[in-house]
């Protein structure tokens with residue numbers, strides 16, 4: 022079975038009855054890039070830019086960031102790469118930018134920091150746009166959005182960076198400086214109830230199920246004392262994910278998910294039944310998720326999803342899914 026699963030990596034992610042899925046990788050470490058390129062992924066669904074910021078002793082310059090992003094974009098040339106703007110705060114700190122707070126996950130995090138420090142944001146966006154020059158496979162994603170005004174502000178800054186860079190280039194070069202697609206992470210529950218307004222402003226949604234779970238259930242994702250309460254299969258989390266998929270489809274918004282849930286074949290299949298089009302996961306999960314997708318029919322998944330969404334207790338969800346997976350072999 023191990024060999025069969027490995028071989029599945031280079032086959033299409035298509036169900037027995039022909040429903041196709043895009044499988045992308047989550048990345049952030051340059052060391053993992055080569056491996057990620059060779060696991061049969063359709064692109065990068067989440068590049069966590071804060072990771073290279075964490076292994077240094079000062080903010081990287083615009084040139085240093087341009088070089089770094091160029092390496093990522095060019096190693097996936099021709100395939101989409103979604104880069105997330107700096108998402109520090111919470112559990113991710115930079116040694117040269119200390120943040121001391123009593124409640125960091127509810128504090129100064131992600132887009133909140135970069136909008137308060139537009140100079141950091143602008144340099145990062147300029148570097149991304151420069152790295153994307155002539156490659157044109159970049160999409161920009163905004164983390165920790167909780168209000169529409171944050172999206173407005175961020176887009177204004179992205180437009181400013183694009184405008185300034187264009188005016189620095191010669192005419193024909195300026196014409197080649199693409200304006201990338203812009204998306205938001207759906208990871209703070211408040212945005213679930215602002216999807217139509219968001220859809221008017223951005224090009225895609227990507228669900229951050231790690232944070233969405235933490236904020237929906239009010240369970241710190243890193244606190245071992247409450248770890249048993251942190252569960253992606255909690256009925257409220259699954260119903261929220263389904264709600265987002267239904268509404269995104271009505272709004273005709275491309276929808277991805279880049280949290281850990283997509284790493285598990287069970288999670289991936291449920292998400293597929295909900296209507297997610299792109300699943301982004303760690304590189305080592307691609308083969309097993311593809312293998313699972315290639316062994317099921319959409320109809321089976323849809324009835325499994327309907328039954329799961331009727332459950333009222335997380336233990337029953339696990340019990341039911343376990344039974345189904347034993348049946349599926």
Ligand code: PEP
Pocket residue numbers: 067069108208228229230231232233279280281
């Ligand atoms: C998430 O919150 O699900 C996510 C993908 O982002 P991170 O884990 O980096 O917060």
Ligand code: MG
Pocket residue numbers: 164208229231232
């Ligand atoms: Mg997150």
